[in-house]
Amino acid sequence: MGLFDKAMKQGLGEALGKAAKQLDQAVNQVSNQMNGGQPQPQNQQMQQQQYAQPQQQYSQQPQQNMGQPAAGAGLSAGLGGFFANLEKSAKSFATELGKDMKICPNCGKPSGKDQQFCPECGAKLPEETVAEGAICPNCGKQNDIGTKFCQDCGTKLPSAVAEEQAAEAADASVMAQWDEQLGAFPKWNCGGSKYNIEMYDNYYSFTAFFPQGMGAEAAVNQYRQILQQEGFQPAGQYPSMDHLYKMYNGRCLHVDLEHCFEGDYEWPTIGFDLSEPTGGFDYVKPEPKKPTGLKDLFNL
Numbered sequence: 001m002g003l004f005d006k007a008m009k010q011g012l013g014e015a016l017g018k019a020a021k022q023l024d025q026a027v028n029q030v031s032n033q034m035n036g037g038q039p040q041p042q043n044q045q046m047q048q049q050q051y052a053q054p055q056q057q058y059s060q061q062p063q064q065n066m067g068q069p070a071a072g073a074g075l076s077a078g079l080g081g082f083f084a085n086l087e088k089s090a091k092s093f094a095t096e097l098g099k100d101m102k103i104c105p106n107c108g109k110p111s112g113k114d115q116q117f118c119p120e121c122g123a124k125l126p127e128e129t130v131a132e133g134a135i136c137p138n139c140g141k142q143n144d145i146g147t148k149f150c151q152d153c154g155t156k157l158p159s160a161v162a163e164e165q166a167a168e169a170a171d172a173s174v175m176a177q178w179d180e181q182l183g184a185f186p187k188w189n190c191g192g193s194k195y196n197i198e199m200y201d202n203y204y205s206f207t208a209f210f211p212q213g214m215g216a217e218a219a220v221n222q223y224r225q226i227l228q229q230e231g232f233q234p235a236g237q238y239p240s241m242d243h244l245y246k247m248y249n250g251r252c253l254h255v256d257l258e259h260c261f262e263g264d265y266e267w268p269t270i271g272f273d274l275s276e277p278t279g280g281f282d283y284v285k286p287e288p289k290k291p292t293g294l295k296d297l298f299n300l
């Protein structure tokens with residue numbers, strides 16, 4: 001979910017709440033119509049009665065129901081139009097609300113249009129409100145907020161551009177963190193987005209986002225190759241291409257590629273720590289002894 005989507009979820013909860021209430025009322029009205037104008041059931045008993053009734057109604061009052069199927073079909077078509085309208089009005093409601101709202105490019109929290117800095121994280125807020133961000137710079141159309149491209153001319157909207165820039169800036173700051181925390185390891189330049197470095201007791205993990213997992217495996221393989229080019233290699237008693245090691249200033253750098261896709265296939269995760277493989281980095285497999293006689297053969 002994008003920064004923007006998250007903010008919309010938070011900031012527009014109220015708007016959607018109102019829309020949901022409208023929806024509720026409207027559904028009640030529509031279902032009243034479908035129930036032949038009978039009042040909404042007020043309690044369980046009435047509801048049960050109604051569920052039991054339709055068959056009786058059809059058999060008892062055939063004339064009255066003759067024209068109903070067509071009317072029913074019309075009703076469901078109308079219902080589709082109704083939902084489209086509702087979605088439309090929820091959107092314009094949101095756009096209306098967006099006129100007084102800014103979204104923090106750093107944490108995604110919504111705040112009032114007069115705020116200069118995010119009350120949540122202190123980041124500088126954009127000059128534009130959310131609604132202004134949906135005004136097309138090319139043709140001037142006020143688009144629904146949450147739209148990426150102008151609904152009239154297809155131009156990328158300022159809000160979408162700002163979101164991309166914020167995402168790039170966030171990735172850049174994670175890469176700066178890499179220099180600080182993982183500087184001894186080759187830097188990730190294998191694609192993906194929404195980078196994240198987590199620090200645990202004895203190791204770090206790096207993760208990048210690949211929508212639908214597209215290209216994730218290729219990216220990890222590319223990183224594996226870069227590691228090898230930088231002198232990382234399988235080592236120890238159980239050498240494996242999923243655990244690559246390199247001695248660096250007397251310490252053993254270890255990259256764990258084994259558990260890349262154990263979490264989420266869209267978020268490959270690579271582990272980094274300072275640890276030697278089983279048997280030690282310099283482990284050399286002993287030559288099997290050639291039996292030279294009965295004594296060796298029977299281990300006497």
Ligand SMILES: [Zn+2]
Pocket residue numbers: 104105106107108109118119120121122123
């Ligand atoms: Zn913020």
Ligand SMILES: [Zn+2]
Pocket residue numbers: 136137138139140141150151152153154155
């Ligand atoms: Zn436009």
